[in-house]
Amino acid sequence: MFELRKVEKNFPNVRALKAIDFEIRRGEIVGLVGENGAGKSTLMKVIYGAYQHDGGEVLIDGKAVRFENPRQAMQKGIGMVFQEQSLIPNLSVMENIFLGFEQQFVKLGVVNWKKMAAAARYQLAKVKLDIDPKTITSKLSFAQRQLVELAKVLTLEERVDGELVILLDEPTSVLAKEEVELLFKLVRELRSRAAFIFVSHRLDEVLELADRIYVMKDGEVVDHVSSAEASAENIQHKMVGRDISKEYYREEKQLAYDADRVLVELEKATLPGHYQDISFQLHAGEVLALVGTEGSGREAILRTIFGLQKLVLGTVTIKGCKVESFSAEAGVASGVGYIPRERKIEGIVGGMNVYENITLSQMSHYSRFGFLRIGDEKATARDWISKLSIKASSELADCGNLSGGNQQKVVLAKWRSGGSDIILLDHPTRGLDIGAKEDVYEMVRAMNADGVGIILIADTLEEAIGLSHTILVIKDGAIQKRFEGSPGAKPSLFDLVHYMI
Amino acid sequence: MSNLASRGDLQRWAPLLVLVALIVFFTLVNPNFLSLKNFARISISATPPLMVAIGATFIIIMGSIDLSMEGSVAVCAVIFATLFTALGGTLGGWGWVALPACLIVGAICGLVTGTVHVGLRIPSFMASLSMGFVGIGLSLMMTGGDRIRVEDPLFRSLLTQRFLGFPLMVHVAFAVLLAAWFIQRKTTLGRNFYAVGGGEELAHASGLNVRRVRIAGFALAGVFYAFGALFAVAQLGIAETATGYNFMFVSITSIVVGGTALWGGSGGVWNTLVGVLIVNVINNGMIVMGLPRYVQDGVLGLLVIIAVVLSTDRKSLAFVK
């Protein structure tokens, strides 16, 4: 019923979509996978009317259509749940749900808030979310927001006759396991009414949920399989263009850490409202994973060590020096590097090119009397572009236009090239494709081998277990349990979950 | 009732507390300050800028800025006065037609600014600044630089007639404020301003016609500028190119002092009322205190900084622009 034929999309200097053929049938769940920058989001945006295609045609029930904006797409029953948080934080939940379609509640120019609240409750019930529709959205957790987004798209059910197509662009990346389950259950229930396109970098999820899978690479559809006969290895091969190692987390390269060299030590560290009484040590060559649910206080611990948040009680000691003033400058000066979760906001500076981003934290190394040695900067950048195989036209490419994975590599290069030996990783593989993930894991091991200590907040529990020497399970801002994880003797998922909830 | 007001609550009331503190301070220095008569005086001076600031509040909630108010006010005032005179020069006769006409002219001015901003994709700062020049120029062309006097006693009764100690214009302005509040709270358009200010791209992706909301916002603001023009003419009995003089900085300062953030998405018309009162109380109070003129600019600056510091929730901000 919905079809793309030879669709093309060009950006300045980038052919993002090349002759895409794509089809969705009634009530179907179609998976869409591909490495970073393969063109998945672009394809979704074309379907949704956020971008207009430059060539080929989009057909609904055999008729060619062209959406000038998302609103027109919605009127045809196409809705999208975005990979980024796409609710407006200062509005209430119900206002977000009906944004742009308030007319139904308006009489003589006046919005009937009661009626809207009732309608919003009805939508929220569809996603089994029991919250007051008048709540200001910024007060919700990430998972709740993701469900509200889904509820918002589901308003199409009432608004549009006929079939719906709902696009899910990496909806699971911020969700915990149970929440993912809930989402999948919902999606399956809704197939009577809607077809879905599901984008995720977690192949197991795609295989579980989707009926058919499209594989994209470099703006083209390179494969198209039914998930019954698909295998993860096969798909990965198609996506990345090479085999993915079985030893995914590079456990064989995990070396024992140097227990004599303490890089970071926290003693009874407390930040009211975030965490309390946290004590641990990070050693050279160690990967220490902080495991817990969203909001358990892990992120605040990282930000304190880096200096973005100030400690209230207790001490933080970095390489034997007690931290007196908490600031990012001080953190960077003592060799700490931070890879934030919001990489587009805190990781890279969009609008600046690769070499400028890489040297941003260490300009003093590339300058004399305040004047920059730009040649040296570029050389370093070229070096790291090849070391990490960053996909960028050159060191002069605008980082804002790189895909997520490559942006992440640039951030890594920034800290590594600056010689940081304490690296804080906050969801370093979020949104990265498998190939890019492997690269990150490889780097973690390489850094360990160089004596770098790493504190990790992992994207999944498997990742935490696979990568780390030490796992601290954190719940409500306090350490619940400590696990050792030498290769072959790693804790199980179950062990961890038990202490998390 | 909780025993202690939470930090958020305190923040919300901070502008009002600043206002009260200022009133107490000036009263201590000169007890004459605290009198119905003086409040009436302050409210007369505050009325035209309040109207202008209310209009600009909607724009600022959208995260844009409008610098065209001086031009719009001038055009509205001059067209109103010209039409009013041409229609007999009294509210008793056909002159009243000039009132709605003035509001329509305001809406058109805003519509043009909004269309230039949205249509040509020029940032609102530049679009409105330029259209402000055009507005000033238009009013100049219409008057040739002359002043138009509006002396109809019926119209001037907005200033000269009092009810409960305050001139009629203050009461009418209050009604306009309530209407603005109604728009802000109860209408789709009003809520959409917050949506655009909270996240323009998100709002667009949700199917909101952001361009239309923006243009409508500027047109709506224009209507309030027209009210500002009407009250300014009622207050001074003169319509001229300089009628809107200085409203730009005063109104934006007031809006920010009242607690509406320049980056959009928060605040509202009540904040603006408090902000306008704070600025006018300071201006009135400095003279009532007897401060020499040459220090007034500096003192106003200092007090504005203090007021903004006290009335914005700075803890939650990583940085400001």
Added chain:
Amino acid sequence: AGRAHAAGAIEDPTIAWSYRDRTNPYWNSIVSGGESFVESLGKPKSALVHLINEGSSEKSLADVKALLGKTDGKLALAIDANDSPNARPVVEAVVAKGAFVSTIWNKTDDLHPWDFGDNYVSHMSWSDIGPAEQTATILLKAMGGKGAIVGLGGIASNNPAIERRTGLDNALKNFPDVKLLDYQAADWDTQKANSIMSSYLTRFGDEITGVFCANDTMAYGVLEALRAEGLAGQIPVVAYDGNAQAVDLILAGELLATVSTNPHWGGGITAALAYYAATGAFKPSDEPHEHREFNGPTVLITKADAEEFKKKYIDATPTYDWKDFWGPSAGPITY
């Protein structure tokens, strides 16, 4: 190239007036004089070039230089330089191009036309001290020689603002029983004067028995502040400039007195001086100093003569002989 023109060499120079803005009745009268002079030459009004500086000395100077460039020095310029320090670079630029300039109001005391040969033709000012003292005296007398007044001044650093304040101070010396409660600059602005006046009412209440304004436009603001309290016409107010509205207010009994500086004549004659010097009709360097720096006429207007003034200057425009440069003037400027 410019220096080539000696006096009298310029045939049909461009005539320009450079002034502050179009929104002020005073400048509009100046311009009307300039236009009526241009018409006396048989040219259309539009032949007069307007340089409007909007209160910016920088723009004033830049515009003059641009016009000098455009006309290649074939220019007769009449100008108020906006701020006194700006007069010197303007004059120097004009002289360097061999054009001709006459200034009014703002110049520094050390700048004199006779130091520049023929090209800096003349400077006209109006001594405001005397007339301001007269209006103040009228005000103080109307108060019966006792009570208290408040004052509103122009932009503090402007020459006329300073002189008018001096006039008030001089008058006050003769009335020891009248107290000056406060005097604040309202920057020639109606709105500002309005709010300052209402604040005065709070501060001094009934103590105020008279108001001195340094110009008409501020007086309008003051009167409206009084009207709002039902006090218009009850507290005597004096002003300065002799605008049409002010004259009407005198007739209505709300304003006590104002002073006209006859801007129409001032505007015409300044342009005429520059023009006729440029065309060589007279040679400025042959004229005595009092013909190159002189005061313009001032006319005091009170209820007694308002009607007549209105008839003569407002309802009609007197015709002037634009070659009678110094006839109506009021003597040399003394420092």
Added chain:
Amino acid sequence: MNLHSLKKHFPWMTLVALTLFVGILDPNFLRLDNLIALAGDISTLFIMALGITFVIYIGSIDLSAQSVANMITVLATLFLAQLGWFAAPVCIAIGALFGLVSGYVSNRLKVPSFIATLAVGGIALSVGQYASGQKALYMDAGLRNEAFGWIIGTTAGLPREMIIAFVLLVVALIIERRTVLGRALQAIGAGEPAAIASGLRVNRYKMIAFAISGAFAAMAGLIFAVKLSGGSPVMANGFLLPAIVAVLVGGTPLTGGVGGVLNTFIGALIVAVIRTSMLYLNVPPTAQQIFFGLVLVGAIALTIDRSKVRTVK
């Protein structure tokens, strides 16, 4: 060459197009001495705009520049008598100090720069009024020529102010393109959170940007005072809006991170051409504001590179 890569050339192309347009209507306009005079006369305003560029480049705005320049015209005149040429560094330091105060209020006290600089401008205005005793002051001609004679006059047919402005432009360009400071300011403008998380001393750099703006405003005031041989607390009035317009019309958007001092150079010339073109096109006096506003809209519509600005607010 496609449209996209042309975009960054739009500002100077707009300038050339405007100049040629006026030139076709009146060839006199294109005479070399005329164009030099035009550029020379915009110099002081350009110097102020140059300083403001740094602040707009980090996404803030400086509305205090004109008041600082006003104050400096007074202080320069007063100091000349006592300090001679040494008045210049003192004035520039005072300007920088006011900039620092603006920077402090806006960065540390978190008052939006629009309001912070407006307020600090009020303070500068008061200082200027107080110091001047509320009247215009004059420099002694001899003293002025001895201390600052080198600022006025011409060299090789070029006005000295223009040469000074050019030197300052080069200095600003080096700061922007070649120094740690310039890079840091760009990062702050384009992505402040990332700059913070990279450990840059963001607050310090922002304060420096405001201080630079204050110092440049002071230089503009100083040169203006020397040129006019005096000072008054309103003498630099009328600088602010054209200076900001010059920055914006040159293609540095208020959102920061893009554009720069070269853009401001072009923007200032565009402002000069628009202003002067009114004389050449005989725009009637009552229509000049309309003309300015409309041409400005046209120019800005041409010069801003929208692909660099995600949302147009």
